[in-house]
Amino acid sequence: MTTAIVAPGRGALHVFAYHLIGYRRTWWGTAFSSFLLPLIYLAGIGLGVGGYVDRGHHLGVDYLSFLAPGVLAATGLSIAIDESMYRVYSQFAWDRTYEGMLNTPLRIVDIVLGQLAFVVFRALVAVTVFLLVMTAFGTVHSGWAVGVLPTAMLLALACAAPTFAFTATQHTDSSFAVLTRFVVIPVQLFSGVFFPVAQLPAGVRILAWLSPLWHGVEVCRSLTLGTARPWPVLGHLGYLAVWSAVGLVLAHRAFRRRLVV
Amino acid sequence: MLTTLLLRVSPRRAGAVVERNVLVHRRGWVVLASGFFEPLLYLLSLGIGLGALVGRVPFAGGTVAYPVFLAPAMLAVQAMNAALTETTFNVFGKLKYMRLYDAVLATPVTPLELALGEIGWCLARSGLYSGVFLGLMALLGLTPSGWAILAWPAAILIGFAFAALGMALTTFLRSWQDFDYVMIIMMVMFMFAGTFTPLDAYPAWARPLVELTPLYHGVAITRGLSLGRLDLAMLGHAGYLVGCCVVGLWVAARRLGRLLQP
Numbered sequence: 273m274t275t276a277i278v279a280p281g282r283g284a285l286h287v288f289a290y291h292l293i294g295y296r297r298t299w300w301g302t303a304f305s306s307f308l309l310p311l312i313y314l315a316g317i318g319l320g321v322g323g324y325v326d327r328g329h330h331l332g333v334d335y336l337s338f339l340a341p342g343v344l345a346a347t348g349l350s351i352a353i354d355e356s357m358y359r360v361y362s363q364f365a366w367d368r369t370y371e372g373m374l375n376t377p378l379r380i381v382d383i384v385l386g387q388l389a390f391v392v393f394r395a396l397v398a399v400t401v402f403l404l405v406m407t408a409f410g411t412v413h414s415g416w417a418v419g420v421l422p423t424a425m426l427l428a429l430a431c432a433a434p435t436f437a438f439t440a441t442q443h444t445d446s447s448f449a450v451l452t453r454f455v456v457i458p459v460q461l462f463s464g465v466f467f468p469v470a471q472l473p474a475g476v477r478i479l480a481w482l483s484p485l486w487h488g489v490e491v492c493r494s495l496t497l498g499t500a501r502p503w504p505v506l507g508h509l510g511y512l513a514v515w516s517a518v519g520l521v522l523a524h525r526a527f528r529r530r531l532v533v
Numbered sequence: 534m535l536t537t538l539l540l541r542v543s544p545r546r547a548g549a550v551v552e553r554n555v556l557v558h559r560r561g562w563v564v565l566a567s568g569f570f571e572p573l574l575y576l577l578s579l580g581i582g583l584g585a586l587v588g589r590v591p592f593a594g595g596t597v598a599y600p601v602f603l604a605p606a607m608l609a610v611q612a613m614n615a616a617l618t619e620t621t622f623n624v625f626g627k628l629k630y631m632r633l634y635d636a637v638l639a640t641p642v643t644p645l646e647l648a649l650g651e652i653g654w655c656l657a658r659s660g661l662y663s664g665v666f667l668g669l670m671a672l673l674g675l676t677p678s679g680w681a682i683l684a685w686p687a688a689i690l691i692g693f694a695f696a697a698l699g700m701a702l703t704t705f706l707r708s709w710q711d712f713d714y715v716m717i718i719m720m721v722m723f724m725f726a727g728t729f730t731p732l733d734a735y736p737a738w739a740r741p742l743v744e745l746t747p748l749y750h751g752v753a754i755t756r757g758l759s760l761g762r763l764d765l766a767m768l769g770h771a772g773y774l775v776g777c778c779v780v781g782l783w784v785a786a787r788r789l790g791r792l793l794q795p
Contacts, residue, residue, distance in 0.1 A: 301710055301713060304713045304716060304717060308717065309720060312720055312721060312724050313724070315724070316723075316724030316725055316729060317579070317583075317724070317729060320724075320725075320729050320730040320734055320735075321579075321583065321587060321729050321730055323730075323734060324587045324588065324590055324599075324730070324734075325583070325586045325587055327588070328586060328587075328588055330586050331586070335586075453570060453571060454570070457570075457571060457574055458574055461574050461575065461577075461578035461579070462578055462582070466578060466579060466582065466583050467578075467582045467583045467585070467586055471582045471585050471586075472582065
C-alpha cells in the first residue's frame with residue numbers, strides 16, 4: 273500500500289541519486305573508457321589514416337570532421353551498454369541491491385527509470401567532454417552541434433533499455449563478453465562511424481540501418497557539419513524513441529519477473 | 534641463470550598446467566571463439582570499408598592496397614590480444630582470487646613451470662586463432678606472397694613475447710582497477726604501433742616511441758612476410774621479440790616464486 277503513496281517520479285529520483293553518489297567514488301575508473309578511448313580513436317584513425325583518405329576527397333569534408341561525430345555517437349552507445357551489463361547484473365546476483373531497494377517504498381519502475389537516468393547522465397558527461405575536444409580539433413562546423421547532446425542521451429537510452437532487459441534475464445555473467453564481441457563491436461564497426469554505410473554490400477547495409485547507432489551517427493554528423501534537415505533527423509530520432517520505448521517496457525517486465533514473481 | 538632454471542623444467546609438469554586449462558575451457562568455447570572475431574571485424578570494417586576511401590598506402594618504396602597493408606597487422610594484433618588477455622585478466626584472477634596457483638605450487642610444479650604452462654596454453658590458443666586468421670586472409674586474397682605462410686610461426690612468436698610480458702606485468706598488478714592501465718597499453722599499441730599507417734605517417738618525434746613497442750616489431754615481421762618484402766631488419770625485429778620472451782619469462786618466474794612461496 274505504501275507504494276501508492278509515493279508520488280510518481282520521486283522514487284526514480286532517489287534511485288538516480290543513489291547511483292550518482294556511488295559514482296562520486298568511482299568516476300576516475302571510468303575516465304579511460306569515457307574520455308581517453310574515444311580520443312585514442314580520433315587520433316589514431318582520424319589523424320593517422322585520415323591523411324590518406326583526404327588525398328582522395330571522397331567525402332566532401334575532411335576525414336577528421338567526418339569521423340569525430342561518429343565516434344561521439346559510438347561513445348554514447350558503448351557507455352550505455354557497458355553500464356547496463358555488469359553493473360546491473362551485479363545488483364541482481366552479487367550485491368542484491370535491488371532486493372534491498374524493493375524493501376523500501378521504491379517500485380520496480382523507479383529502480384529501472386532511476387538507473388537508466390544515471391546511464392543517460394554518464395553518456396551525457398562523456399559526450400559533453402568529447403564535444404569540447406571536437407571543438408578544439410576544429411571539427412565542429414555549426415552551432416547546431418549542441419544538438420548532439422540530447423541526441424546522444426536518446427541514443428544511450430535506446431541502447432541501455434533493451435540491454436537492461438537482456439541483463440535481467442541472465443543467470444551467469446559469461447554472456448556479456450559474447451554480447452560485447454558479437455553485437456557491440458560489429459555494430460560500432462559497421463554503423464557508418466568510420467566510413468559511409470553506402471560502402472557496405474547491400475545485405476549488410478540493411479543491418480546497419482536497423483542498428484540504433486547508425487541513426488545516432490547520422491543525426492550527430494549532420495548537426496556538427498551543419499547539414500541537418502528536419503525530415504531525416506526527425507525520422508532518425510523517432511526510430512531511437514521507438515527503441516527506447518520498447519526497451520523500457522521490456523526492461524520493466526524483465527525486472528519484475530526476476531525480482532517479484 | 535634462466536638457462537639453469539630452464540634445464541630443470543619438466544615438460545610433464547608444465548603440461549599439466551596446460552591440461553588443466555584445456556579441461557576448464559571445454560565448456561567455454563563461445564568465449565574462446567569470440568576472441569578470434571574482433572581483429573577479423575576490424576579487418577573487414579577498416580581494411581575493406583575504410584580501405585576503399587584510403588586507396589593505396591606507401592610501403593617499402595612502392596604502394597600497396599590498404600586491406601593488404603592492414604591484414605598482416607591485424608594478424609599481429611590478434612596474437613597480442615589473445616596473449617595479453619589470457620596472461621593478464623585470466624592469470625590475475627587465478628593468482629589473486631581463485632588462489633589457484635597456491636594450490637598448483639603445493640604440487641611438484643615450480644613457478645617457472647607454472648609460467649611456461651600458462652604461456653604454452655596461451656600459445657596453443659593464439660596459434661589456433663592466427664592459423665585460421667591467416668587462412669582467411671589468403672581466401673580474401675590479402676596475402677600477395679607465398680612467404681605469408683611463415684607469418685604463422687611469426688604470429689606465434691609475437692604471442693610468446695606478449696604472453697611472457699603479460700605474465701610479468703600481471704605479477705605487479707594490485708587490483709582490477711589496474712587493468713585500466715593494461716587496456717590503455719593495449720589500445721595505444723593497437724592504434725599507434727604502425728598498425729593502421731606506415732611509420733612515416735607519424736611525426737618524427739613519435740617514431741622512436743613507436744619503435745620501442747613490441748607490437749611494432751611484430752607487425753614489421755608479419756607485414757614483411759605477407760607482402761614478400763624480406764630484409765635483414767626482420768632478424769632484428771625477431772631478435773627484439775625473443776628478447777621480450779626471455780625478459781618476460783625471467784621476471785614472471787622470479788616474481789611468481791616470490792609472491793607465492795614466501
